[in-house]
Amino acid sequence: DAGVIQSPRHEVTEMGQEVTLRCKPISGHNSLFWYRQTMMRGLELLIYFNNNVPIDDSGMPEDRFSAKMPNASFSTLKIQPSEPRDSAVYFCASSQGKSYEQYFGPGTRLTVT
Amino acid sequence: KQEVTQIPAALSVPEGENLVLNCSFTDSAIYNLQWFRQDPGKGLTSLLLIQSSQREQTSGRLNASLDKSSGRSTLYIAASQPGDSATYLCAVRPSGGSNYKLTFGKGTLLTVNP
Secondary structure: OOOOEEEOOEEEEOOOOOEEEEEEOOOOOOEEEEEEEEOOOEEEEEEEEEOOEEEEOOOOOOOOEEEEEEEOOEEEEEEOOOOHHHOEEEEEEEEOOOOOOOEEOOOEEEEEO | OOOEEEEOOEEEEEOOOOEEEEEEEOOOOEEEEEEEEEOOOOOEEEEEEEEOOOOEEEEOOEEEEEEOOOOEEEEEEOOOOHHHOEEEEEEEEEOOOOOOOOEEOOOEEEEEEO
């Protein structure tokens, strides 16, 4: 299996622009997680999907952030409009079930200038 | 709210040395604890997972221990090698309905010098 796939790997954008991050989970996994990693706050869970349904979005920082999972093999995290403080590494992870081991993608490094 | 602390934040050792990384957590109601490795520009790779009922887990040169009652875990690396250089993260998973929610420490940056 190719593992969790994320794109793009790097994204540089200007403040105010829309940013879309993409994730393809491991085939057969029904749980998907989006995390954000910063030096100040470490790794934080943004949102958790189970069977394509958002279960916990309490970690989404504000309304500028939205996430979708239209099918079992694809998810997006969108930031609109982006701000410099959104600069971070965004990870997607998937697992066979909510309490099973999570497998992480390589991350997307986002820089907002 | 669960808080996970890792000490030290950074560690530099000569090759061949045995070392210990520390992780502490504030809420002992955990389902399991996991140690990850993160290389620069890469995702997280799971190293060891200890269930709440276990005391330790071993994999090769790595040994992780768990003392749930005191809220502590250690990762022991024997005979360190330059290839062990990475950031090591611990994460705890709560017991109960929110057991999908990993809480991570900020990591220990390990450098093993040849």
